[in-house]
Amino acid sequence: MLRAGVVAVQGDVSEHADAVRRAAAAHGEECEVVEIRQSGAVSDCDVLLMPGGESTAISRLLRTEGIDEEIRDHVAAGKPVLATCAGLIVAAADAKDDRVDPLSLLDVSVDRNAFGRQRDSFEAFLDVEGLDEPFPAVFIRAPQVDAVGDDVEVLARWDGVPVAVRQGSVVGTSFHPELTTDSRLHDLALFDGVEAEPALND
Ligand code: GLN
DSSP states (O other): OEEEEEEOSSSOHHHHHHHHHHHHHHTTOOEEEEEEOSTTSGGGOSEEEEOOSOHHHHHHHHHHHTHHHHHHHHHHTTOOEEEETHHHHHHSSBOSOTTOOOOOSSOEEEETTTTOSGGGOEEEEEOOTTOSSOEEEEESSOOEEEEEOTTOEEEEEETTEEEEEEETTEEEESSOGGGSSOOHHHHHHHTSOOOOOOOOOO
C-alpha cells in the first residue's frame, strides 16, 4: 500500500488528501494518507504533498517542527513531491520574502501574490506537458515563477509565465489542482514515470 504524506501544518490539507486518493485509485494503487504535523512521519511516506495556504505560516511551522529537513531528505531520496501555490513558494529556491525560508527543492524564484489578490482569483484551462487534454487550473492569490534554473522543466505557462514546473521528482504549480475533481496532475506528479533521481540543489 502506498503511503502519501500531506504536509498539514496549515492550508488546504483535506482537498489534497482526497485528490491523492483519487489519483492513486485511477492508477490502480491503494493509498493511505498521513497528515504531517510533526517530525518523524515523513520518512515513512512514499509521496508528499505540500498544500496551498499561507506560505509564511507554513514555512515557520515546518522549521519549528523540524519537518523542513525531513522534506529535503525525502527529495534527496528521489521520492515524489507535489507542491501547490503556497507549497510551491516554500519549495522554491527564492521566495523574496524574509518570512519564508525556502526549501530549495525547485531551482525557481517566485513572486508571492503576483497574480493578484483574492478578488483577482481566476480559472483557466492550461495545456500541461504530459497531459492530453487541457487542465482546469484554479489560481488564488497565486505566485508567479519569475526565474527558472537550467534543470527545471516548465510544464505549463499562463500568459507566458511558468505556472507548472518540474525538477527531478518535484512538481510545483502556481495553481490548485487539489481544488478540482480532476486528479490528473496529482497522477502525473506522483505516480507517472518520475525518475528516481535527487532534485536537491545543495
Ligand atoms: N499567496 C499565498 C502565500 O503567499 C498563497 C496562496 C495560496 O496558496 N492560494 O502564501
